[in-house]
Amino acid sequence: MKTKSIASFKSWKVRLALLLAVIGPGFITANVDNDAGGIFTYSQAGAQFGYTLLWTMIPITIALIVVQEMTARMGAVTGKGLSDLIREEFGFRLTFIVMITLIIANFGNIVTEFAGIASSLELFGWKKYFVVPLCAFIVWVMVVRGTYNSIEKIFLAASVFYVCYIVAGVLAHPDWRAAAFATVTRPEAAGIRNYSYLYMVIGLVGTTIAPWMQFYLQASIVEKGVTAKQYRASRWDVILGCIFTDVVAWFIIVACAATLYAYGRHNISDASDAAQALRPLAGEYAYLLFAAGLFNASLFAASILPISTAYAVCEGLGFESGLDKKFHEAPVFYWLYTVLIVLGALVVMIPRLPLVYVSVLSQVVNGIVLPFVLIFMLLLTNDRELMGEHINGRGFNIVAWTTVVVVISMALLMIVFH
């Protein structure tokens, strides 16, 4: 009896240790997912539509889990990145098209991260013309020098900021019944013909299930050396990360609905509007809290997006890549990385650029690109020669293909009703 309880205690400890050991790729990706684009889009959704769009959260979470799980599984089973697999299975031309699309979508995200940096520091009264180039330079050096690896944990710890939205959401005394009902209700049919409604829903999908995440997560799984055997623990890391992302997203929408929407401020034009959602928690100091959180999230994502784009593109197209290489050994890699950062920062410095609008727009672009990346992922995860026994199950295929069809239809409808 006693030995049995010790054994079960030990196996429990082993399991916990295993879980902690693999906490990483999935959870980090999930945290970076709540970047500037995420915060602005969720805030705008709550401010503009109140609780109305909360119904999207459950289907988006399910789709996110399925998509991220597919990615992580592919990484563990094949030991290769997503762009490597696309190249090997679909040839040069298709890879080239996917990579160009990825560069465009990710460039939008990079602009958004710098927009987040600019607008968070503007709350302190610092002009973007000064801080954006400075932060761009810091990011560039930090990543190239490898300092990023040692401060990743700091970024991650600072992500505790998201808890503020949960607290603020509670303190704002939202109509819990209405919010809960809106979460489980089915969408109203009128939305299908409403351009701004469709725009927002695609933005929500795009910011939560962003294409770059699939490339980044799979690369991280490979980098960590997770194999098919150890994959079970990684799966939990991925699933927990997805749930965490969407719980935070839900609370951001609720907090904004209970404050901004309730005050009648239906359009977020800059960060100071978005910061009002934290008022129930921090009162006069809401803007400080919001600025710090947004700055951390933006800088975190800005450190990841350009480099992960450069890796994905160079691996897919067969250019030398890697920070352990010298500049002349991997020129395309370093140039692409540098140009993405420099241009991203320059765009944000355009005078009177509507930063929040641009951020939400980039997430809509993510949403439109997503189904195409998903089609490739579905073809790959259903390839028995590649995946062996780890091929997609029927349920996964249904969810993923439904996501593809629904998002494409919404994008088409959005164009029709523009």
Place this chain on the structure above:
Amino acid sequence: MSLVALSELLGATVRDVSGAVHGRVREVAVAPQEHPTRIAFLIVATSDGERVLPASSLKSCGASVRAADDARRWEKYAPSDGVLLLKRDLLDQQIIDVHGRKVVRVNDVELDSALVNSHVALSVIAVDVGARGAIRRLTQGLVPAFTMRALLEKIPPRVIPWQYVDLLETDPARRVKLKIVYEGLSKLHPADIADIIEELPAAEREAVFETIDEDVAAEALEELDPKVQVSLVESLDSERVADIVNEMDPDAAADLLEKLPEDRSGEILNEMEPEERIEVTQLLEFGKNTAAGRMTTEFVSVPDNGTVADAIDALKQFEGSREAVATVYLYSVAYKITGAVPLVKIAVSPSSTPLLHLREDAVTCVPDAPDDEVAGLFDKYNLVTLAVVDEHERLAGIITADDVITMLRHAS
């Protein structure tokens, strides 16, 4: 003789002797067991399934392919593991560029077509890894062929000759059939092999390590990044690891086994040769960051009443690492260390010279001397090797300078 790109050949229309179009080229196959570079046959996608067009009946080859025989004589294609399919196995895949010492992705394959006895003989001559192949594949069918050719002429080619290409294949049985033995890779410096291994996906790493000779694998394994080292060893079976570890320097072997889970290192030790096992087990008992943990037990020592000829005999019989022979150690009757002779002195002295005439004081340390003390001794006395002695002043092992450099680099 002229060059044909694989990407031009794929999809080309195929006509038989009558001149009628019968299908398109779907694959180009090499049968390495018959000939390492020659194309054995084309697979043609016809309205009647996939057919095999033997290379011996090719009449012309280019934008369209012409056969010298009747399409009805082309047999049905039966998939076989023993043939290398250039599109599936090579195009867009990663290969090892043995000459450039890196892993690269194939953009296109260059074939040579020559007229032999009134039929066209095709053979693989190089893989294209540069912009030329990339742009050809990107623009194919979108830009008229002659414009494309003119454009491509201007791009400097970046090709790897076929003899420098090592293919990656994860299926062991297929590796044998395709005669993939990593001959070129094995000839590289172990540090370069390690760099290449680090760039490969896990399954491909295993494939290479299962194939190359144990002694090459052992040297390369020593040079690998510790993280990659452990994950690679964990994926190989214990018997193979034991074969490789047998060939490693005992100190490197001990370092490696220490990083593995206990049951796994036990398994590997059990599979090892008794002599190596004892040495490694002893080293494993010492603390990791001490002189004993860093030392190797393979060194050259001779009685101090011997001559240069005795020292040279001992060197000839020595099987340990090259770094360890830099110093020949001397001992007295009770195996007590009495001095050291640098290799240079032995090399330039007549063979009858008594070793005591060449003797210098040996710099020594105790087994539990910490890392910084070891490094300090190397620095102070400009050492190449340092003797580690036990409480009876007997030589237990030596530390070589290369281990100290590794130690310092990992410490900073």
